[in-house]
Amino acid sequence: MNIQNKLNFSRRIRRTPFTTSVEKHGVTGFSVVNHTLLPKSFQNSIEDDYLHLQKHAQIWDVGCQRQVEIKGKDALKLIELMTPRSISKLQPGKCLYIPLTDENGGIINDPILIKISADHFYLSVADSDVLLWARGLAIGFGLNVRIREPDVWPLAVQGPKAADVLAKVFGERIYSIKKFNFDYFSLDGSSQLIAKTGYSRIGGFEIYLSRPELGSSLWETILEAGRSENIRPGSPNIIDRVEAGLLSFGNEMTVENTPLECNMDKFLDINKEADYIGKKVLQRQIRYGIKRRIRGVIYNGPKLPTISRPLQVFDIDKRTIVGSLTSGAFSPHFKRNIGVGMIKYGYWDNNKKILVNIADQEFREGLIKDLPLIQ
């Protein structure tokens, strides 16, 4: 076997408090997010991991979801400035998905905002240095905030049995956390923030571990507690994510795309009272409409490998490139290949027939689909 894509380790690609545990438990591949290792595969196939995730519980090292902590008198003002979503009514104890936009309305990142108190927030970020963006803005605008990357590392427990597992470790109170809420639980004499969030269709919890030295023991404690729930190590699963229409910053969308192109219009407040970066462009885009948007595709033919490079989408006459699939895999649920990506105006209607260009001169017929593919 000629491995062409070994990842070279160095200090620059940071380990998490859980990396030693995932190595011990047979990780086989990584990605790199926020200069940090993200385990992507274990010894099972992606399909097997997918089936397991639908039924049981999994533990994921998502320490790469780095936190940007914003604290101080002007914290709310700075965050309002960074996003087209209104956060003025958000209460402490709540989480909110907020795209961050630049002056062109392009997406800088799509973090989860965690409101700890009136003037204290975390942004749990996807793969870009929001820390530098926020600090640059704060210095330039002369805002009264302290911004840093705290020593906090999320560990996810996902799947239908996630609550049952964590109840054994942190107590029954786990059951009372509502979706997109968080609460505090004790661990070895420390208080740990646990949110009911996660990057899977069924969902679960994320433990924002602020005592990294407890990483290995927390991992082992959860694995041990979850024996009867058949828990095992896993990672964000590409099949599950595409079925659920969960987008990935850097894959489905980049700074070249606006939140409107990414189906975020339903929960944004483009015309919110507070000023924010990109407001004029997004207001104009609301008025004149968008030229492309993210859509699902279900397509025919034998099982294809996971998409690792975008596949072009053509109209049914093979004359026009109408978009591309940026993530995709074979779905055991649909028994078809599925994908998500940007599709041009005029071609994005539900059930519109298209062709996916899977290799040189090789095309597969498929249908455009509303997201999520599975509710």
Added chain:
Amino acid sequence: MNIQNKLNFSRRIRRTPFTTSVEKHGVTGFSVVNHTLLPKSFQNSIEDDYLHLQKHAQIWDVGCQRQVEIKGKDALKLIELMTPRSISKLQPGKCLYIPLTDENGGIINDPILIKISADHFYLSVADSDVLLWARGLAIGFGLNVRIREPDVWPLAVQGPKAADVLAKVFGERIYSIKKFNFDYFSLDGSSQLIAKTGYSRIGGFEIYLSRPELGSSLWETILEAGRSENIRPGSPNIIDRVEAGLLSFGNEMTVENTPLECNMDKFLDINKEADYIGKKVLQRQIRYGIKRRIRGVIYNGPKLPTISRPLQVFDIDKRTIVGSLTSGAFSPHFKRNIGVGMIKYGYWDNNKKILVNIADQEFREGLIKDLPLIQ
């Protein structure tokens, strides 16, 4: 063979215009820098690549050195604000190594600044999103600049025969470029910026390819032209880099370190007239002195593998941790293991004896050394 560190490919980890070529020429491993693939190894050993680099010419895909283009009336003002190095006298056609600092004097990045004209610059950056930092500052301060990541991808040709190879492709004028200068050369009807810079001890050239569709043909043209110079694909070489004292952002230094701790005092202008971010902290640090600085180490015993995680350095009595080695390898030149890293005040004198903790309870005796280890 159980490969534990396969790198998962996706659109989020960008390919360069040369990735297809490096795959064709047998790349075996990558790192990820600026959300982009950096080839790190081919079929030869790192040692063999090192020996080849000292004698011949190598072609490196360093497209991951992304450019931050800053253009406009306030471009110079913004860059002055970002660095403790004075750039007021820099002429167009020149390159300059400039650390960028935050309000604590911590290093945000250590790019090469390329002055294209009075109000037009590139920053060729190491691994952090300087694009977001610069844009955040520009918006906050209301500066009149346009900042973007241009579609420009550096390709390095390094080693003693680099000029001979490039003279055959771009003409004899290559020989007249002085170190840290650049000029323009024609390629397929386009004009390409070529700088006499690079991340090796002997040095060479970097072609800032602005026509990515020419990537594969440029790669093949250079390889073909360099046959008699014994050219071959390579990558920044850890042995060469450590011998040369070339630092790596994210490895030897992070935002926790100031430029003074990184031996940059000789060329900085801490008290420069223009205001810059971090000025007060660095002025104080100049006055009161630093508590640690980057030093070389040469140490004994059998050949060790390349350092992929920091090794602690102890005083000779094994009582105090006095620093750590963040990069290192076995040097064929010294026939010893060598490394670089931060060493505490009181322990950094040249030829000071120390112990390197290479594994649990295993120590190797060595000496602190001035950098570069080889001039």
